[in-house]
Amino acid sequence: MSGSSAARATASIDQDAEQLRALGYSSNFNRSMSLWENFSLGFTYLSPVVGVYTLFALCLAAGGPPMFWSYLLIGLGQLLVCLVFGEVVSQFPISGGVYPWARRLVGKRWAWMVGWVYAWALCATIAGVAVGAGPYMAAMLGFEAGPNTGIYIALGLILLSTALNLVGTKLLARVAMFGFLCELIGAILVGGYLLIFERHQPFSVLFNTFDIEINGSYLPAFLAASLAGLFQYYGFEACGDVAEETPNPGKRIPKAMRMTIYIGGAAAMFACLALILAVPDIQKVINGEDTDPVSTILNNAFGPVGSRLVMAVVMVSFISCVLSLQAAASRLLFAYARDEMIVGSNLLKRLSAAQVPSFALVVSGVVPAAIVCLGLFMADAVATIVGFAAIGIYVAFQLIVIAALIARAKGWRPSGQFSLGGWGLLVNVAALIYGLGAIVNMVWPRSPDAAWYINYSMILTTVVVMGAGFLYMLLAKPYDKGTAPAGDAWKFSKPAPKAADVAGVPAQ
Template sequence: MATETPTSGSADGYYDFHDHDDAAHLHALGYQSEFKRDMSPWANFSLGFTYLSPVVGVYTVFAFALATGGPPMIWAFVLAGLGQLMVALIFSEVVAQFPVAGGVYPWARRLWGRKYAWMTGWVYIIALLVTISSVVYGAGPFIASVFGFTPSVDTTIACALGLLVLATIINFMGTSVLAKAAIIGFTAELVGALVVGAWLLIAHREQSITVLFDTFGTEGDSGSYLPAFAAAALIGVYQYYGFEACGDVAEEVKDPGRLIPKAMRQTIYIGGAAATFVCLALVLSVTDIGAVVSGEVTDPVSAVLEEAFGTVGARAVLVIVLLSFLSCAMSLQAAASRLLYSYGRDDMIMGSSLLKKFSPTRHIPPYALVVSAIVPAIIVIGSRVSENAITKIISFATLGMYLGFQMVILAALRARLKGWVPSGKYTLGAWGLPVNIIALVYGVIAMVNMAWPRTPDAAWYDNWIVALSGVIVVAVGLVYMAIHPLHDRSTAPYDDAIPKK
């Protein structure tokens, strides 16, 4: 499907890829990087993997998904994985041609223009900051289990803030430390996913494989399982983003046009397989699935681990799980800070003078990192006023991520129809257009599913909270663009993917 043929060109984005001088390539794209290319291909993949985080994704949403859709919810991993693979393939084409730090914002800038890129980056950065809060908040109950105290709203918030501080400290240590921490996190993920999963299947299997087709009555009085499955599919939809983080740090990797597309695909393949395996092991190890569906058992993950490993063993496993949460938050922060730095470097937003500041000793954007810590902390603290905060936070974060993704996919499709021919080291060739269309269709369906109201007995604003929050974020962005139109003054390159006639 894909090819890696070099093409030539000039500073409009087309470059002679026979020359592997990354600095010269970046200069041809209009930038001079301050980052050090200290991140190995292995570390780049680990960053994307720990951002996607099979353990965090599954452990955070497993109870909700199993209670809502029963064991067949596991098939959401397959559907979402195929859909997001199409997205990753298109992203691979774009980053191969434009390996610039910041991810979706600079990609949209080169494919479409400044205003479109500003809104794409705005939606994505808000979702990214909310996702950081969802990860550290989701770690709260597991921290309580490790240290043996009963989780409450206040203790969950305190634990979340502690984890956020630790992730920020690691990021402030620089790219090389970040890379090492990502590899450690990847190792913890593998232990948490493969070793624990295998032990559960071998020594604590309680269910037959046929249970994966048993809905346990989650279809309710309607007689149709589709609504229940669509709601439970949040576990699959929430799982498959993170691969784009490989491209967010494009200026910290050698030969990014070749290595980042490979890391993105590996993140989808390996991360998806690991997540599905973790979910399978947990489903087959739950003693009483009916009790989970009825709401009698609200924390099936901790219950399974304690039954399988005992109190001490379960705590040891949860320590590994917490390492996964930490590495995930750390990777998310790294991605967010690079996007904010990219905004600042292009003078696109208020505070650009601070966001674009760079530490010459640690080779990180310090003020961008501070923002990526403070905003999630505010969201975590604000969650105190909401019931079921984690589900709402995850739902909006996922919608925002998908919206940001699909804005890039739409920009790529528009550019392709206007004559853009991807010219990086990774291209899909003739498959590019159909894959682009499939990626867009999948993303739209996924976003409609996420925003669909499912709590008719709740207040209207609670029932429509996901769609409403998305509208508010876009509206605030539009108002900001009208009041403070810095994007129109930015002189950095833009709209150069499409050949000029």
């Protein structure tokens, strides 16, 4: 780096520190994460390969090939949420993501509830992704997975992720970048090979419902199959969780968030398209005769050795995904603790010599590991808890979308480097409508023959988590212990846009 470049970098970091001080905080994090490394953190958290490969069989059987279009529709909906988040993080680039955003937009109690829901959702997601890696690890190493093999693999994966995260931000960024490159290149190479050499279906199959109907209509089946997209498009918020570790976060993080949606969504759609067109017999998948079409496709296309190499790339995706999830969870706990909002705050807010929240990272490993260990005794309980993962994150997202609307009603006008200008309110409302619809779709009971607690597991876990958090909040009043700023977004507002600016292009 030249002298002038180093001077500019130092000045930028000083300016970032000054902005943070103006927001009421000081930070000892190492601001070493570039735009692409920040983006790669969100990308590997979103992990198109993990999302597509994990849910492909279930969603193809539920809705047939048109399930592919759910990735496009839900991607557009999540982009609306991403744009709202971009405005908020640009003005409040504080570690912890959704928790400090909620704190500044509405207040301490709202923020405490958002953080509580998001923390449990992240822990459940870490556990779910780690357990989901089991079959792929077994396939890669060529052994038959026993009933508890997936649990042991998941525990090993969480331990590895914790160890890597404790090394520091630079290693986290490098592993995330490596995971991004492996996943993207792997998705392009595998998908391209399948499309060129292993295509068994015409492109028109994407519009073929195979006569799937529920109560005489295909729409309920498509909505059930759209869970593939709903479980795919979150992770962009993780870019903001490490805001204090990224130079010029007000500009870079909103851009990294949008890149996560664009590139991650495109990679997921490409992987899904390649798999659909490579299925030898889609009717067998729909009839339940082929319960693992991904393995069928990969074995047919690459043989035993080649399919193991593909599984190795998939395992890199799982490892980097868990790493990114744990990083997000630890920064949330750190932000919680810095504001004295949680038991053990003195430990959880400490940074190690490597400038990472080491105690928060350990907790972010121990809690998911405990959830995984429940599988040794109660398999259904683990499935129910993991089922809360996605719905919890969507609930936390919508609490931020609502918080932004509440702040706008109080006079807040986003004043960060990224702003939607006159389009902000419209996008905010559209994001709320989309998000509420997505939540209803996710929790809708679709197994009338199953036990009620299975059929309504998402609703049940959401009520239990939010109810317990609300009760604890009322009785212990943890939100009252700290003195950090709250509910003051309107103080940082810029003037409302003029009529001539409303139709303009949103600021970049």
